[in-house]
Structures are given as structure tokens and as C-alpha cells.
Amino acid sequence: MAIFIGILGLVFVFCFCSALLKWNELRYRRKGLPPGTMGWPVFGETTEFLKQGPNFMKNQRSRYGSFFKSHILGCPTIVSMDPELNRYILMNEAKGFVPGYPQSMLDILGKCNIAAVHGSTHKYMRGTLLSIISPTLIRNQLLPKIDEFMRKHLSHWDNKVINIQDKTKEMAFLSSLKQIAGMESSSISQPFMTEFFKLVIGTLSLPINLPGTNYHNGLKARKSIISILSKILEERRESKDNYEDMLGCLMKGNDDRCKLNDEELIDLIITIMYSGYETISTTSMMAVKYLHDHPKVLEEMRKEHFAIRERKKPEDPIDCNDLKSMRRYNKKDRAFLLLRVDFNLHDYFQVLLAHDAALGGAS
Numbered sequence: 001m002a003i004f005i006g007i008l009g010l011v012f013v014f015c016f017c018s019a020l021l022k023w024n025e026l027r028y029r030r031k032g033l034p035p036g037t038m039g040w041p042v043f044g045e046t047t048e049f050l051k052q053g054p055n056f057m058k059n060q061r062s063r064y065g066s067f068f069k070s071h072i073l074g075c076p077t078i079v080s081m082d083p084e085l086n087r088y089i090l091m092n093e094a095k096g097f098v099p100g101y102p103q104s105m106l107d108i109l110g111k112c113n114i115a116a117v118h119g120s121t122h123k124y125m126r127g128t129l130l131s132i133i134s135p136t137l138i139r140n141q142l143l144p145k146i147d148e149f150m151r152k153h154l155s156h157w158d159n160k161v162i163n164i165q166d167k168t169k170e171m172a173f174l175s176s177l178k179q180i181a182g183m184e185s186s187s188i189s190q191p192f193m194t195e196f197f198k199l200v201i202g203t204l205s206l207p208i209n210l211p212g213t214n215y216h217n218g219l220k221a222r223k224s225i226i227s228i229l230s231k232i233l234e235e236r237r238e239s240k241d242n243y244e245d246m247l248g249c250l251m252k253g254n255d256d257r258c259k260l261n262d263e264e265l266i267d268l269i270i271t272i273m274y275s276g277y278e279t280i281s282t283t284s285m286m287a288v289k290y291l292h293d294h295p296k297v298l299e300e301m302r303k304e305h306f307a308i309r310e311r312k313k314p315e316d317p318i319d320c321n322d323l324k325s326m327r328r329y330n331k332k333d334r335a336f337l338l339l340r341v342d343f344n345l346h347d348y349f350q351v352l353l354a355h356d357a358a359l360g361g362a363s
Contacts, residue, residue, distance in 0.1 A: 034078060036060065036069035044071025046206055057081065073102035074207040105203040108218045109274060110267030125268065128260060132249045139320050141244065142179060147317035149178050164288050169197075172281035176273045181232060182245040192228055195221040200274065222270070229266045246272070 039045035049056045049072050057079070060068055066082040080086055106116050114125045133142075153171055173193050177183045183192070202218015209216050236243060236251065243251075250265055260268065291298040308322050 034067045034069050035064045036079075038069065038071045038076065043206060044074070044076075046071070046073055049073070050204065073104055073204065075102055102203070102207075104205050104207040104215050104218070107207060108199055108202050108215075108222050109271055110222070110263075112264040112267035113271040114268060115271060125260070125264065128250065129268065129272075132246050143319065144317045145179055146175065149175055165285055168284040168288070169277075169281045172277045172284065173197075173273075175280070176276045178245075180246045180269060180272060181229075182243060182247070188228065192225065195224040195228075196273065196277070199225065199270075200277065203274070225270060226266055229269060230262065233262060233265070 037045065039048070045056070049070075052059070060070065060079070061081050067078070067080050067085065070077050070079055080089070101115055106113075109115070111117075114122065114129065117125060150171075153174065157167070170193070173196060174189060177189055177192065183189050198214075198217045198221035200218075201214050202216075202221065205214035205218065207215050209219065232247070233251070236248070242248070247265075247269060250260060250268065291301070304326055308318075308325065312322075
């Protein structure tokens with residue numbers, strides 16, 4: 001009897017799950033949408049997306065082509081992995097296409113982050129951001145500061161066995177924090193780093209605000225980071241010191257009409273750190289991996305770098321001319337070194353439609 005009840009229970013669960021999946025597919029079955037699957041209600045295919053990573057996109061593309069629907073990170077999504085179609089979308093933003101991001105990312109990075117605003121607000125925030133990363137500032141201020149930081153930071157790795165993934169994450173964060181807000185004190189940077197890592201994880205999670213979830217922890221981390229940055233802003237306004245880092249330049253502002261308020265300033269700083277951290281940490285880690293896998297290339301680069309260093313005094317930083325003189329750095333086939341990582345992320349992004357449009361045979 002117990003076995004019969006157990007079998008009956010399994011059959012019921014199977015039928016219920018099948019009906020749930022079918023209902024969710026019918027719910028999003030609209031005329032003109034591309035092929036694809038929507039997964040479970042609420043969760044969609046987020047678990048598979050996060051677990052499989054790039055393979056999820058590859059598998060879906062092999063099944064449905066380069067243009068398909070899915071449900072990822074709490075959002076019904078149309079995925080385009082067609083370079084020509086993506087180029088068309090990017091070049092026609094004024095015709096109804098605007099950038100879109102997962103809800104969890106928008107909530108945690110803030111409503112005033114540059115990726116979430118459009119129109120005139122995006123224009124002046126973009127102008128403010130470009131003013132602090134001009135070629136002159138990069139050449140005269142940013143590059144020497146990065147060189148100084150890297151020398152100091154890497155000196156602590158001597159004669160140690162390290163976890164390169166953890167260390168590149170730490171290096172990327174501390175480097176960004178140093179250039180953006182001039183922070184070096186471990187009493188500030190360590191708590192900031194702990195909360196920042198929670199924030200990063202939260203942006204790639206389902207927007208379910210329950211205690212213990214990554215999304216909930218990400219929102220809490222955002223509040224902690226806002227508190228830290230607000231305190232720094234307050235201290236700097238009370239101080240008469242002149243700060244030459246990015247935060248100092250943003251606080252000064254070049255035009256009173258376009259001067260950022262505190263909310264915009266904090267969201268922009270969080271977004272800059274988030275973008276830089278993700279890019280630098282992954283790139284650095286994979287660069288080390290590929291150099292390890294190609295010892296001949298590593299040896300060539302070592303010789304090249306040592307030759308450049310021999311022409312300079314020990315205390316002299318690397319400058320733009322040194323970078324331009326690096327044959328390996330400037331070689332056209334350097335793509336495999338500078339991360340020809342087959343993530344296909346360059347073919348995947350989100351946009352929101354302001355009105356109906358026909359794309360890739362779907363409408």
C-alpha cells in the first residue's frame with residue numbers, strides 16, 4: 001500500500017510539474033515572438049543560466065538559432081546572438097530601442113546609475129563621466145597611479161602560493177577603489193570590499209527579496225556602501241583638502257547646471273566600480289591562465305617587459321610610450337592573449353522596446 005501511494009505521489013508530482021511548465025509556456029506564447037523556452041514560473045531558466053554559464057547560451061542557440069526567447073533573472077527576455085542584428089539595434093536607439101538590464105541589477109546599482117537613465121539625464125551623466133577619463137587625465141594621472149598601486153600591491157605576493165581568482169578580484173577592487181575614491185586604509189577598504197562582493201553577487205540573482213537570498217543580501221550591501229560613501233562625501237565637503245581622484249573631480253563638477261546630486265554621484269561611483277571590477281578581475285585571471293598555457297608567449301613578454309624596464313630607473317613608472325612600444329601588446333594577432341575567451345558575452349545584451357518592432361523575422 002505504501003509503495004502504491006508513493007508511486008501515485010510521484011505520478012502526481014510529475015503531472016503537476018509538467019502542467020506548470022506547459023502553463024508557463026502558454027502564458028508567454030504570443031504571435032510574432034521567436035522560438036524558445038520560458039522555464040518555471042517566476043524562476044524561469046535562471047538556474048540553468050547561472051549554472052551552465054556560456055554553455056546555456058550555446059545550447060539555446062543550437063536549438064533555436066541566434067534569436068530566441070527565455071526567462072532570465074526574473075525577466076522575460078529576447079536573446080540576440082546575431083552580430084548584425086545587435087549592430088542594427090545599437091544604431092537605432094532613437095527609434096524605440098533603449099538599453100535594458102535585469103531588475104536585480106537596476107535595483108542594486110541604483111535608479112540613477114548611468115545604465116538605467118535615458119535622454120538628457122544620460123547625456124549629462126555621460127558627459128560628466130567622460131570628463132574624468134579624458135586621454136590627458138589617463139596619461140598624466142591615472143596611469144602613474146595605477147603603476148604605483150600595482151607595484152605596492154604585487155610586492156605582497158612574493159614567495160607565496162596564492163589563489164589567482166581570489167587575488168585578481170581583490171586586486172581589481174582595491175585598484176578601482178584607490179583610483180576612484182583614493183582609499184588605502186584597510187579600516188575602510190576591507191568592510192567596503194566585503195559589502196561590494198555581496199552587491200556583485202546580488203546583481204546576478206532573482207529579484208526575490210527574502211532574508212538569506214543573494215538579492216536581499218545585495219540590497220543590504222548597497223545600503224552599507226551608500227552609508228560609507230555618504231560619510232566620505234560629508235568628510236570631503238568639511239575638509240579644505242584638494243582631492244585629485246575621480247570622486248574629487250565629480251564633486252567639483254564643471255557646470256553647475258549639470259552638477260550631480262549625492263544620489264546620482266553615489267550611484268555613478270557604484271556603477272563605475274562594478275563595471276571596472278567585473279572587467280579587470282576576469283581579464284586578469286584569464287590572462288594569467290593563457291600565459292601559463294603558452295609558455296613561449298610568456299617568455300617573449302617577459303623579455304620585452306624587462307627590456308623596457310632596463311631603460312628606466314627603478315622608480316620610474318610605465319607610461320603610454322612604453323605601452324605603445326610593446327610589440328606583443330600592439331600585435332594584431334594578440335586577441336588570444338587579450339582574452340579571446342569564448343563567453344559570447346559580446347553577442348548578448350538586453351534592450352527594452354518603447355514600441356512594437358520587427359526583428360530577425362519576429363515582431
